[in-house]
Amino acid sequence: MGGIKMGSVKILSGEGKGFTVEKTAVAHINPRNCVNCGTCRELCPMEAISESQRVICRICPECTEQDAMTFDEMYEFTTKAACTTGCPLGISPQGYINLTRAGKLEEAYKLVWDKNPLPSVCARICHHPCEQVCKRGVLVDEPIAIRSIKRYLGEKTTFRAEKYPRLYEERIAVIGAGPAGLTAGHYLSRAGYEVTVFESATEAGGMLKRGIPEFRLDRSVVDEEVTNLENAGLAIRLNERINKHSLEKIQKEYDAVIVAAGAPNSKELKIEGWRLSGVMTAMDFMEQVNHRQEIRRHPGQIFNLGGEVVVIGGGSVAIDTARAALRMGATKVTAVCLECDEEIPCHPWELKEAEDEGITLIQSHSPTRFVGTYPKLEGVEVCKVTSFSKDGKGKISCELDENDTMTIKADWAIVAIGQAPDTMWSSLKGDRVYFAGDISKSACSVIDAMASGRKVALNVDADLRGRTLKDPMDTHELHSAPLSEKIYPYNRRKSIRPEIPMLAAESRIHSFDEVEGGFDDEAAQMEVLRCLRCGYQVVDEERCIGCGICQRECPEGDVITMEPVAKGGEK
């Protein structure tokens, strides 16, 4: 090293005026020990820390299960994506996986919780975009089971959140205690505001409780996370349905209002026969399932267990609905969707789990009418889709072959073609009103809803404090590490990703028990060892002012050292 010019760092203020700081030390991060959690990068007041990604060698054919590359492709790939940029909430999986490896489970959990107030929920139902970009998965064999490690952390730690600080007098109202609302509340509480969350239902959780079936997410997990948030100081007021009148009151009482009321209303499919009894929407169905209510065709008539069910739609909600119907006693469940193959909107693993349970998905078919003798539904007529396309705005257009139709026998038809927000919010305007989650954009996943809650929280904070929004995720760029840090997959143990325990398909369809299980100690330990540790943080020594914040906040020992700079000369 050497050759670091000492002395002073000029700090510029907004108007171009500045002052200089005498620099006495510079931070140095040991790449070998850095777990790449990114804590230092986000805290550095000088933005002097950035992330480097090691080049992963992929020149030799047959070295890994994936295809070899040219040198140019390999170098280009290095900075394209990483687990640290894959999470919409900006969590660093490499960070908590390697803290887990070091036995620091509490620190690992806290690293997640700081950014994600619902770690154990996400550990079960997040569609894990981080795993999609995990370089081990893309370049070597299979991605690290990041979601399962998160679940393991939740199960192994007894995390008690510290009380949120109270720094500011402004009060913030959040409408809706779903993933987006809770996340917004969490970020603003952490920033030092008093936050109150208003929830119309009898319990917090939003779609986590009303929409997602129990066999994917045990309710006690949601309750625990909500309790954690309340213990930290987030006020959640249940049974408070906000109407126009109460909204005006809230707007007066609070300095900002975040509307995260979701999209609770299922869209209807108004084709011939839609009024037949036995046709219902996914949300109505799931809500009744989730509240263990009897399912009625109409008041007074109880769902006849043993019927045949057709679910219309191919998204995650449709698949959840189909699987729930099976568990409610349906003898046969068929889902029908317009799309085919890769275009099918649900995740491939969701479809596989459903198919394992005996559900059939009929692709490229559009329902044309509900067939029956009034008032009873008897079947769904579907027509072959010959071409399907979706524009950038999500508008679907498709062509049908009207000569190619069939009728699927159905006692029930459940329509899962999307949801819409309550119309009352569309007219809402005013200063300091923000929208987060499903209400702000259609059809988003849990993690996307949470990310939107986070973004809104940052915006609210910036607006209230009169400062420009500074989001560490916007400045998070990947740089290429020097060749001396190159990773040779050959050098990393070939080891098989442990199988995630699952209930057998034959037995799980008879209960609402969680299908997916968690890793035991042995599997988790094996799995964390598979991490390639692609990234690490690097200090720009020119910009560093030697304040030492990074060293103080680093969750790992032996990573950051403050190296003295001699006066007027060399380090």
Next chain:
Amino acid sequence: MKRQVVVVGAGPGGCTAAFYLAKAGIDVLLIDKETWPRDKICGDSYLPALYPFFEDMGIMNEMKAAAACNPKALRIIDPDEEYADFDVEPWLIAPRRIGDDIIRRGALTSGADFMENFQAEELIIRRGVVRGIKGIYNNREIEVEADAVVIADGSHSALARQLGIYKEDPEYILYAGRAYYDGVEGMEEGKFEEFYTPSTLPKPTYSPICLTWVAPLYQGKYASVGITIAEKYLRETGMTLEGLFQWWCENTKFGRERMHNARPVEKLKGWRLPGSRKIEKNYAPGAVVIGDAVSSAEAAFEYGIPSSMIGGRVAASFLPEVLSSGDFSEKKFSEFQTLVGKELNPGLEYNANFRDNILANKKTMKQFQLWAKTQPGYPHLIYDQSVVKFITEVLHKEIVLSDKKITQ
């Protein structure tokens, strides 16, 4: 666990070190990440320089019996696809999966302990002295304390990298691929063929090493066919290693002739071959580094096994003295570089000279070819002697032939 010496890597180099150390009465643990026997991407050549080691280990006959070929002639094909033939001292070609395992078993007869599936990930360093290794065994992280460590973990060495003595020189690091084929045509029994970079390459580049090789195995029933190219030149082609190999098979005169009816017995597998011009720093207090981990061979036209095994033998004579003296200083360990350098530098110098004066330039390459054909006795000239004669008599430069015979 505590041992006197841990040897990391059970390739020929590590095995040689473990063999002679155990023979000298040292408590040795030899570890390897692989499950043995294991394959290695290589030209599969065991040169005559290794025979004394095989004799010591008592495996000479077994190695001979395992040989799939005994090449005694070499054909050099220049960028214009014209060739010259030479004689060489016969050597053994045996699949590394078989040959290296014979060496490993031979080495263990001296009493060294062996653990496979043990991946050494990190050196334990205390007060600047290497005191053992950390690794993963049976899905657990474990530590082995040791008075000294022999680092022989090969081309991708994680441990040499930790010590900062690992090389990434794009001019000298080669990427190689090898596949076994049947149905290769036009080969001659006992003749090893080296094809230099053809001028017809789509993005012309010239690499001063042979681009492909073909070696007949088992009386020509099978062939080992491979590709080697330095990182720098491979990058210039813009092709993948496999793409370049395929191009050679389909677009060169010899490639088509040899390969048009060939069927792969095993897919092309790749490997990184390190190389250097002389022995550089190969130690740290408490540790010595041998073989590919410290780029001790000139990978372009020399085989790595002799350099590794010679390094292993030097390590085994050096460490007992260190252990009994208790001197773990930088200065003491620097003697190891001198000792290995004395053994290997003459060969490396010869190779560097050959590379610079003949192979680095298409023209001299051609000139050498044409000149050889005019010499009395052609096509039975001895290869290395011809190189020396050409460089001194035609190019009027100096070259010394090493007596170590670590090259063809």
